[in-house]
Amino acid sequence: MLDYTGADAVMIGRAAQGRPWIFREIQHFLETGMHLPPPEVEEIRIVMLGHLEDHYHFYGMEAGARIARKHISWYTKGLAGSAAFRRQMNMLLTAGEQLRAINEFFDSLGERDARLRYAEGNDEAGQSVEEALAA
Numbered sequence: 001m002l003d004y005t006g007a008d009a010v011m012i013g014r015a016a017q018g019r020p021w022i023f024r025e026i027q028h029f030l031e032t033g034m035h036l037p038p039p040e041v042e043e044i045r046i047v048m049l050g051h052l053e054d055h056y057h058f059y060g061m062e063a064g065a066r067i068a069r070k071h072i073s074w075y076t077k078g079l080a081g082s083a084a085f086r087r088q089m090n091m092l093l094t095a096g097e098q099l100r101a102i103n104e105f106f107d108s109l110g111e112r113d114a115r116l117r118y119a120e121g122n123d124e125a126g127q128s129v130e131e132a133l134a135a
């Protein structure tokens with residue numbers, strides 16, 4: 001699109017929600033024509049936990065935990081097996097519970113693959129058959 005239109009710049013909004021590393025991916029592609037591999041699970045765990053700590057401090061623990069839900073949802077959208085995690089997440093009330101659940105989820109991601117793995121297709125594609133039937 002940049003080549004076609006000759007635009008000087010591109011604005012990126014929603015695609016950066018839960019995926020703030022998209023900017024380095026785009027920069028890398030524009031510079032090299034190659035796609036970066038998905039980020040490592042451990043890097044994103046640290047990014048996400050840091051973001052949530054900022055949330056709890058800025059909004060207070062209670063509102064922070066509530067507002068954090070949408071970010072947690074964005075961060076995990078499309079990741080293999082994340083649909084059940086998000087359903088569980090939306091029932092948790094406190095920051096401590098959120099952090100524990102995120103760490104458990106990222107432990108399980110890390111056991112499968114050192115890098116984030118997105119499910120093919122739509123957001124619910126990471127569901128198991130049992131999860132889909134229960135939903």
Ligand SMILES: Cc1cc2nc3c(=O)[nH]c(=O)nc-3n(C[C@H](O)[C@H](O)[C@H](O)COP(=O)(O)O)c2cc1C
Pocket residue numbers: 011012013014015016017
């Ligand atoms: C999280 C987020 C942050 C944004 N920040 C800015 C900004 O700093 N400056 C600006 O002019 N527009 C900002 N926007 C607006 C979008 O960049 C702009 O409307 C863009 O066209 C959105 O398209 P997209 O969501 O399809 O990527 C932001 C939008 C979002 C969702």
